[in-house]
Amino acid sequence: MSASHSHELHSKLSLGGILVTLGIIFGDIGTSPLYVMKSIIGSYAINTDVVLGGISAIFWTLTLQTTIKYVLITLSADNHGEGGIFALYALVKRTKVKWLIVPAIIGGSALLADGIITPPISVASAVEGIRTYYPDINTVPIVIGILIFLFTIQQFGTKLVGKFFAPMMMIWFGMLGVLGALQIFQNVDVLKAINPYYAYRLLIVHPEGFYVLGFVFLCTTGAEALYSDMGHCGRKNIRVSWIFVKLALVLNYFGQGAYLIKHEGLTLQSINANNGNPFYLIMADWFQPYGIVIATMAAVIASQALISGSFTLINEAMRLNFWPKVQIKYPTDQKGQIYIPSINWLLLLGCIGIVLHFEESSNMEAAYGLAIVLCMIMTTILLTYFMIIKRVSLFIILPLILLYLVIEISFLIANLDKFPHGGYVTIVIASILIFVMSIWFMAKKISKNxxxxxxxxxxxxxxxxxxxxxxxxxxxxxxxxxxxxxxxxxxxxxxxxxxxxxxxxxxxxxxxxxxxxxxxxxxxxxxxxxxxxxxxxxxxxxxxxxxxxxxxxxxxxxxxxxxxxxxxxxxxxxxxxxxxxxxxxxxxxxxxxxxxxxxxxxxxxxxxxxxxxxxxxxxxxxxxxxxxxxxxxxxxxxxxxxxxxxxxxxxxxx
Structure with a gap:
């Protein structure tokens, strides 16, 4: 593909492009409603202030973090149509600021580490819906079986499966929006959570409020993957399709909130002992079997996006001298479609290890998000230098970067609470990756000298x-x-x-x-x-x-x-x-x-x-x-x- 054709593809807006974007880009962020509200409420009795505060915090996180920082600002930092932290590093490397290698390596390692926990948490959250009908079922073998199938088909490429992704995710987001809207109609009062005052009150007044941020953060974990996969679909297609995706997500979160407020004082387990997940509770009984199947398929698609993203990340790391040379295969003639056997099987082992270690999706929530917030902070640092290269006024850069550093450092502090509850798993994995990348880079430098x-x-x-x-x-x-x-x-x-x-x-x-x-x-x-x-x-x-x-x-x-x-x-x-x-x-x-x-x-x-x-x-x-x-x-x-x-x-x- 020529550079001009590549540029044309990335600057073109088309219905086909928007549909493909839904299938490839938004899987991770799109499956967040499966576990975010459940993790915010936890095993405590439902409290209206916590529900309104949580939804308000989710709405403003999706607005400030995902929409403004990633969809509007970060997507502008494309390297000839390609995105991701290494593509961004390749852009700012021209500044000759040597220490920028540090945020690049930390960010890339953190993103890869979180890629090991995303497939298990998405698939487990979806599969656990079966407990509505089979309360005593052990979901661990089912989750592992789905993950093995998913990683085994990688070697054949995702061209055929990709055609199935777009309509499936269209159904998924449509379902999210409709389910949420039906609940909002029954309790329109929940819409007042759009007022950021409720988020502020949760953080300041509620004794555990600040640490709830650690669970709120889960609603935006897919933003970094969204940036990494930009090369597959193009900036314009992502920005336009995000309007539909965000609307569906917001409707679903508000719908879950409306349902929860109606059951104030109860715990999720007392509402439904078999499956106390508000995502499934807002479904009509007759629809639940269909909802579980659609959610499981959406979770598999979300996992696929992260696996493909991991291959791309390792490929870039090798070219930038951050990673040992490993075998790369090209399963299809599609541009950018690669398969790295060693990474594929290592990811599968990591995912199976996560499932066996945590067993339940509620336990995985405790580990999820800590590494990805590190990645977001590193992206913010690199983005600062990108804006300096682009000669953006310091009066715009300073307040913008300070705002995002305050938001992300707050998320980091809140997520640190997860460290003893499983957060150490992703940090240990990220540390191993940082060690390998640093050793490889330094050795190449010593060798050159x-x-x-x-x-x-x-x-x-x-x-x-x-x-x-x-x-x-x-x-x-x-x-x-x-x-x-x-x-x-x-x-x-x-x-x-x-x-x-x-x-x-x-x-x-x-x-x-x-x-x-x-x-x-x-x-x-x-x-x-x-x-x-x-x-x-x-x-x-x-x-x-x-x-x-x-x-x-x-x-x-x-x-x-x-x-x-x-x-x-x-x-x-x-x-x-x-x-x-x-x-x-x-x-x-x-x-x-x-x-x-x-x-x-x-x-x-x-x-x-x-x-x-x-x-x-x-x-x-x-x-x-x-x-x-x-x-x-x-x-x-x-x-x-x-x-x-x-x-x-x-x-x-x-």
């Missing part, structure tokens, strides 16, 4: 002579090296050492390939530099941070183009093969570093590098990561020396 770069000019003469030196057996017709040197006139010293000293490698043509990952998502460009005619060439690939690095295929395309233009002759130079126009062989040489025993390191470098090499054992090999054919690849090991020891003074005695 200790890579010696030399000028190609110094080696032109010897390479040209080596190419025609018949006393050295020919290694390959075409010898290809991957290089990290950014400048065209430079190359790593180890490459020259490999060609000239580590068994001299005579070839007819030497190729140096450099892959440059761009700050924009989709770009596929290349540039060819002729260093010595018919002897040395350098190819620079400029790839977007969401593009696949299929170097084998790309290199073939470049060669084909160069041959068609008469820029290079790739026919074999062996006389018998040349006569018959046989194409010469291509040999790739990749270097693999290992930590030299001669290295002298500080303790923190030792920790970083040893952990890096340990994690590297589980990641893809270099040839797999570059998409090379292993039959034509030679791996050479090179020692990596950090802080070489002082010269040893020896005395000769004989």
């Amino acid at each position: 200790y890579t010696k770069i030399v000028k190609i000019d110094s080696y032109k003469k010897v390479l040209a002579e080596l190419s025609v030196d018949l006393s050295i057996p020919k290694y390959a017709t075409h010898l290809v090296y991957m290089t990290n040197a950014n400048r065209v006139d430079e190359i790593e010293e180890k490459v020259m050492y490999s060609i000239l000293q580590k068994r001299p490698k005579r070839a007819d043509l030497y190729w140096f390939i450099h892959v440059n990952i761009m700050n924009e998502p989709y770009k596929k460009e290349y540039k060819v530099n002729e260093i010595i005619k018919d002897d040395i060439y350098r190819i620079d690939f400029n790839l977007g941070f969401r593009e696949a690095t299929k170097i084998n295929l790309m290199f073939k395309e470049v060669i084909k183009d160069m041959v068609s233009k008469g820029e290079v002759d790739i026919t074999s130079r062996y006389e018998s093969l040349s006569k018959n126009n046989i194409i010469g062989d291509f040999k790739f040489v990749l270097s693999e570093k290992f930590l030299s025993n001669d290295s002298f390191m500080h303790w923190h470098e030792k920790l970083v590098m040893n952990t890096y090499f340990f994690i590297k054992k589980f990641s893809l090999s270099e040839e797999q990561a570059f998409g090379l054919d292993s039959s034509s690849v030679k791996i050479e090991k090179f020692p990596m020396v950090l802080h070489a020891p002082e010269k040893i003074e020896l005395t000769r005695i004989g």
Whole structure:
């Protein structure tokens, strides 16, 4: 897809686009009514002030946090149509403010950690509706069964299932709105909760009021995922469809509130001992079986959006050097549709672990939200720098950012109350992810600092002579090296050492390939530099941070183009093969570093590098990561020396 076509797609508003948006983007935030009001009331007796205050807080959270911050402001921070915290980081990276890597890594890790708890809580909340009919049923095996099915179908892509998503979510949001409206008609008085005074009274007057914010926050947890999935549907489609989604959500929350106020003084369990969830209580008895089925399907769709989002996030993290290289598959020809097996099965294990640990959705509510609020604070920090880049007036930036920091830090403090009740689970997971990302990033930086770069000019003469030196057996017709040197006139010293000293490698043509990952998502460009005619060439690939690095295929395309233009002759130079126009062989040489025993390191470098090499054992090999054919690849090991020891003074005695 060309950049102009991509831009056209993202700036276009269409009915089809709006429907797809409903199916893909709003699953997470759209299934929040399943558990938000239930968690606010808890096991306490229903109190009108708490109900009105809770609904008022939900309404203003959806307005200030989701509508204004995410739908209006954050969606403007798109990176060529793509969203998400890493896409935002790629934009603000240009400011050269080095510490911005911190909020990017924390935010990305927190979002991934919360992705492990979203599928279990959504599916469990929906499935628990069955208890209305089968009070003693153990829902854990059903929830695990649905999750296993959901993660197993990922490898086939979501193209077919995607067509089913949009109409299903249309039914879901329609159901939310109608159910809520029916209850509001019976108690119109509940609409006074639109007045923010009720939210204020709950927070200030009610003894537990401030900590209720931790449960109110659950109504906006899908906002970050909404931003991450922007690339699939486009900004305009999200903004227009959000009007319908927000109306449906608000109607449902107010409807649940109207129902609860009618039952003041009772507990949810005393209203219905089998299923004390206000979401199901507002349904007519005859409709409940249908409601449970629709809710379960909506929960599965919500989970799907988060799984796809996790794949995208890890893919970006790899390209930005935050994550080890892992296998990526492309199950369909759809743009942006990827499948990462290792992440898929790790997420499934995490989800099953969450279900087995917490068992009930009410227990999961206690753990949910703590990590995502960290992600939102990190997005706010990065957004500040984005607005500075865009030269937005400080008179607008300061009050806006202060407002959101106050709101989000309040949510964070309220959510900290959840830490001992299960919040530690997502924080532990996020911490592990932060550790891996930080180690990988720092190790790459250390490695780059200790890579010696030399000028190609110094080696032109010897390479040209080596190419025609018949006393050295020919290694390959075409010898290809991957290089990290950014400048065209430079190359790593180890490459020259490999060609000239580590068994001299005579070839007819030497190729140096450099892959440059761009700050924009989709770009596929290349540039060819002729260093010595018919002897040395350098190819620079400029790839977007969401593009696949299929170097084998790309290199073939470049060669084909160069041959068609008469820029290079790739026919074999062996006389018998040349006569018959046989194409010469291509040999790739990749270097693999290992930590030299001669290295002298500080303790923190030792920790970083040893952990890096340990994690590297589980990641893809270099040839797999570059998409090379292993039959034509030679791996050479090179020692990596950090802080070489002082010269040893020896005395000769004989």
